[in-house]
Amino acid sequence: MRYRIALSSAVAVVALGIVGTVSGPDWDPVPLTETIEVESADTAIGGVEGADAVGTYEVATSVVTVELAGAVVEAQISEPVGAQGDRPGVVFVHGAGTGKFDVAFTQQAQALASAGIVAMVPNKRLDTYTTRTRDYNAMASDYLRSVELLRGLPGVDSDRVGVYGESEGSWIVPVMAADNPSVAFVVLVAAPVVPPRQQAAFAVDSYLRNTGVPEEVLRAVPRVVGMEFPGGGFEYGNFEVRPFQQRMRQPVLLVYGTGDAAMPTVQGALELVEDLSMAANPDWTVRYYEDANHGIKIGATLVPEFARDLVDWVQGLPETGDAEPRVAGAEPYQRFRADPVERPRWFAEGDLVVAALGACAVALLVGPVLWVVRRLRGRRQRALGRGILAPLVTMAAGAALTLVTLVAYLMSVAHLAQNYLTNPVLVQGGWLAVRLLGVVAVVAGVVLVYRVLDARRPGAEPAARTVTGEWTLATGVAGSAVLLLMLAYWGVFPPT
Structure with a gap:
């Protein structure tokens, strides 16, 4: 069983990485081959006679x-x-x-x-x-x-x-x-x-x-x-x-x-x-x-x-x-050309990204809200089958935490970049942490899939025991899946 989960998780991670890569646009800036001839290291302007120098007047x-x-x-x-x-x-x-x-x-x-x-x-x-x-x-x-x-x-x-x-x-x-x-x-x-x-x-x-x-x-x-x-x-x-x-x-x-x-x-x-x-x-x-x-x-x-x-x-x-x-x-150096920027595809434009994030947030909150409502009404029976809740929560929380960590990482790197600073531990270690969190969410999702499949066998306890459980499972899986696809788009999962 563990071997099956490990292999399926690896396949899922690679598949998400491929989806993120092919969803485009890619980034491959073109090296600048042209040069400009600097004629002298001395920047002084010639042809000036009798000009007032800096500091001549109050x-x-x-x-x-x-x-x-x-x-x-x-x-x-x-x-x-x-x-x-x-x-x-x-x-x-x-x-x-x-x-x-x-x-x-x-x-x-x-x-x-x-x-x-x-x-x-x-x-x-x-x-x-x-x-x-x-x-x-x-x-x-x-x-x-x-x-x-x-x-x-x-x-x-x-x-x-x-x-x-x-x-x-x-x-x-x-x-x-x-x-x-x-x-x-x-x-x-x-x-x-x-x-x-x-x-x-x-x-x-x-x-x-x-x-x-x-x-x-x-x-x-x-x-x-x-x-x-x-x-x-x-x-x-x-x-x-x-x-x-x-x-x-x-x-x-x-x-x-x-x-x-x-x-x-x-x-x-x-x-x-x-x-x-x-x-x-x-x-x-x-x-x-x-x-x-x-x-x-x-x-x-x-x-x-x-x-x-x-x-x-x-x-x-x-x-x-x-x-x-x-x-x-001084001799200037420019490694790449500043060329036109390719537009993302329709599904990655700003309004749709915000709408998708909002929908994911709502979907992931459905289960906790329904749980609170059931508790307030005094209903104590389990809404989900045994072994379903832990991987569902891990997948949903892992996907959400990966997104938050990704945003924090990008903001930290932007701060370094704008101030011409370097921090290999933050840059490399932070990216590794983001990826590990994403993999944890994927593994939890794979475990959840197998447990839902096991629950479909004759005589097994169903994955969702109530209507509330069905809504919790469906919205949790849907919200997590969309978040994982978004994380794939931003390069969290390696394609190989």
Whole structure:
């Protein structure tokens, strides 16, 4: 009997593993074969004479109000004290993780202003910005209001006001700049270039690989990033910025940190340069800063060379727009391409996943609720046959606990990944624990099947002795089976 249970359990585990594998989509990112030629390790911007250096001036700040369509936001202006003549200006466009001028771009604005460049950091408009809904075209229109305000300030040269976009802001800035001569120049920092959904899949894959997760965990990348999330929304995940980049005719400075695992640092630069060539725009400069992170910082400190180069590039325009070397800094490395993400099949879309989880929860609660009701009514007789309750409870509780443990494991790994940490015991040991719990649930299910079959023999006690028992058995098995299939989809069971 034990041999039969062991063999059947092994077959069931493998079958679940195969179901999970073939249910798709699979994840097999394509290696990046293209390279970008770094001409010099020195990032200094050439062609600049007589420019003010960082730290030349004291900086004064003031807060202004920017009138938007249907809203107002505040913005902080950082100005050089005592600078003569009309000065260049820069408007900053927030990424996804920033929103307030008192915490975002503070070091960049200080560096620019101390070198004689007027910097403006508006607050992000939040009444139209949510996790589910973002309109990059509308956001571009809002930020252009700040550009117009800065162009009209005393001491600012209206013909030398540009925009600086970081991360998500690098999808907004090209919309602002396309066919728009009021934007004098463009600075793109940590620019994804590819659509948000592609960038998200690339970043998740890169982060997870850095933590050393098993290959089966990587299978979750397209199954999460590619799905339509419960309740809809997230249409901006398919936003294409390249048509706007192909209409930018301003000088462009593109900047990456080689320590930034979230961005396609080589592919992004190559595609941007290609787009600018389609716009007949020869004025581009690419810089890579060694070990710098997403915001071109090491730790919490802005890379001094980046501040120097940014100032020199802005002050030296238009001569610095195509100054040599065009590509300089540390050698970037990108292992895989950031390619389109395959959609999951219909049964794995967000709304259906949530509905299935809800149905499983209800199904697994039917038995306990009926047991309580029977107790309250004073009915003490057994609803299930002998030997049925233990494997049923073990299977149901095991499947539910495996799901909870899987979620906790993925959250723990995500924390490690986002903070560039490693923990082999948690990553490998945690995954082993998830799989062992799943196997326990499967073995309990196999035991239950054999005991139900034994109960069908002539003269044997039935598996369910009452209607309550029938409902308890049926809902417990159904809820557990669906949970096990869901766990198989997320790679809990090995296919071999």
